[in-house]
Amino acid sequence: MSDCCPGSKTMDFSDDEQTEDETGARQSQLKQWPIQLHLVSPQAPYFQEKDVLLAADCVPFTLADFHKDHLKGKSLAIACPKLDSDQDVYVDKIASLIDDSKINTLTVMIMQVPCCGGLAQIAKSGADKATRKIPVKQIVVGVEGGQVLSEEWL
Amino acid sequence: MENILNKDIRAVIDQCPEVGRILEEYNIGCAPCSVGSCLVSDVVGVHGLDPQTEATLMYKMEKALYPDRDIPEPKVDMSKVVPKEINYSPAVKNLVDEHVWIKRLLALIPTITDFVEKSETVDKDLVMSCIDFIRGYADKFHHMKEEDILFKYVDEKSEIIKVMYDDHITGRNHVKNVVEGAESGNKAQIKEHLHGYRDLLTQHIKKEDEILYPWIERQMSDNQIGELFQRCSAADASVGEELPKKYEKFIIELEEKFAKEN
Ligand SMILES: [Fe+2]
Numbered sequence: 001m002s003d004c005c006p007g008s009k010t011m012d013f014s015d016d017e018q019t020e021d022e023t024g025a026r027q028s029q030l031k032q033w034p035i036q037l038h039l040v041s042p043q044a045p046y047f048q049e050k051d052v053l054l055a056a057d058c059v060p061f062t063l064a065d066f067h068k069d070h071l072k073g074k075s076l077a078i079a080c081p082k083l084d085s086d087q088d089v090y091v092d093k094i095a096s097l098i099d100d101s102k103i104n105t106l107t108v109m110i111m112q113v114p115c116c117g118g119l120a121q122i123a124k125s126g127a128d129k130a131t132r133k134i135p136v137k138q139i140v141v142g143v144e145g146g147q148v149l150s151e152e153w154l
Numbered sequence: 155m156e157n158i159l160n161k162d163i164r165a166v167i168d169q170c171p172e173v174g175r176i177l178e179e180y181n182i183g184c185a186p187c188s189v190g191s192c193l194v195s196d197v198v199g200v201h202g203l204d205p206q207t208e209a210t211l212m213y214k215m216e217k218a219l220y221p222d223r224d225i226p227e228p229k230v231d232m233s234k235v236v237p238k239e240i241n242y243s244p245a246v247k248n249l250v251d252e253h254v255w256i257k258r259l260l261a262l263i264p265t266i267t268d269f270v271e272k273s274e275t276v277d278k279d280l281v282m283s284c285i286d287f288i289r290g291y292a293d294k295f296h297h298m299k300e301e302d303i304l305f306k307y308v309d310e311k312s313e314i315i316k317v318m319y320d321d322h323i324t325g326r327n328h329v330k331n332v333v334e335g336a337e338s339g340n341k342a343q344i345k346e347h348l349h350g351y352r353d354l355l356t357q358h359i360k361k362e363d364e365i366l367y368p369w370i371e372r373q374m375s376d377n378q379i380g381e382l383f384q385r386c387s388a389a390d391a392s393v394g395e396e397l398p399k400k401y402e403k404f405i406i407e408l409e410e411k412f413a414k415e416n
């Protein structure tokens with residue numbers, strides 16, 4: 001992955017001016033690029049000391065208010081524990097987020113399907129591997145109706 | 155209904171003791187509270203009841219206070235109300251775990267005061283070693299994290315926090331009295347104030363575990379939860395990991411000592 005590729009080029013637009021407009025079109029709460037866990041650098045500026053959300057790929061499509069309720073104020077990484085390859089890299093990247101970028105908290109959002117538990121496991125393994133300790137939260141989202149089913153600190 | 159929400163719970167219970175009984179039914183024990191000057195709105199809000207349960211509770215209290223008013227009963231299926239286990243963030247979980255060590259000392263207090271009463275002279279070292287645990291672990295190590303860090307995340311002027319501070323101060327007074335008793339060999343004074351400390355802290359810890367901590371955490375953002383964790387970890391690191399270990403060992407040895415003697 002070279003830096004010339006626009007699909008994986010690191011961008012941080014968190015400082016861009018933003019006006020609230022809840023009546024018309026809502027504004028995106030995404031403040032960075034890229035977001036896919038293989039594409040992000042765990043040491044990217046937008047992760048430094050931030051609260052990080054690690055969402056399973058399906059999660060944002062399920063929750064109508066994903067931006068407002070979950071993404072707002074957080075930096076993002078997305079992954080699919082069922083289809084993605086080289087998931088060992090994911091564990092190392094989580095550990096690096098915690099140790100090198102000194103992230104403040106990690107929230108892992110998964111779907112209520114058995115295979116999605118793999119992403120929570122990756123988050124836990126990464127947190128265990130890191131020498132720094134931080135609070136890790138798990139949020140489970142229901143497939144039908146897009147409801148948050150549970151939210152707990154691990 | 156608004157007027158009762160802004161009243162002191164003690165005044166409301168005095169006016170209508172039935173309200174105290176109703177609160178008890180919802181596991182809201184205002185009767186044994188040491189201060190009881192919380193507002194009704196805080197008392198209800200702090201327990202984090204689900205909306206339906208809260209509506210029913212308010213209905214029952216209003217009905218008890220104003221039996222003549224025509225108040226529609228909220229429709230609630232109580233069978234669907236399941237008590238949920240409390241999930242603490244890691245920093246607060248550590249505080250809850252510290253309570254367990256304090257409770258282990260509280261559990262030994264009747265045995266210790268029996269032992270003091272039965273022995274010819276007061277075992278001053280024994281009493282003072284318990285005081286050292288209370289001062290070094292419960293107060294300095296634990297209460298300081300509450301007072302200097304956790305409580306700062308909510309309005310410190312709220313009645314609930316004031317009650318907690320008052321409990322900490324009352325606890326310190328009991329400790330002072332136990333020390334005086336140990337110095338002068340006054341068995342009755344030692345017993346009275348160790349038991350006073352035990353009763354106080356038993357209630358205090360229950361209030362914190364079940365009500366106060368969850369109430370505080372509900373008001374905190376994830377960003378604050380992360381910051382709280384780092385600040386508590388830094389406070390722990392500043393005293394060193396040997397300090398809590400030393401006190402945990404003390405409790406284990408004290409338990410063993412009295413297990414052998416019984
Ligand atoms: Fe306390």
Ligand SMILES: [Fe+2]
Nearest residue numbers: 296300359362
């Ligand atoms: Fe406490």
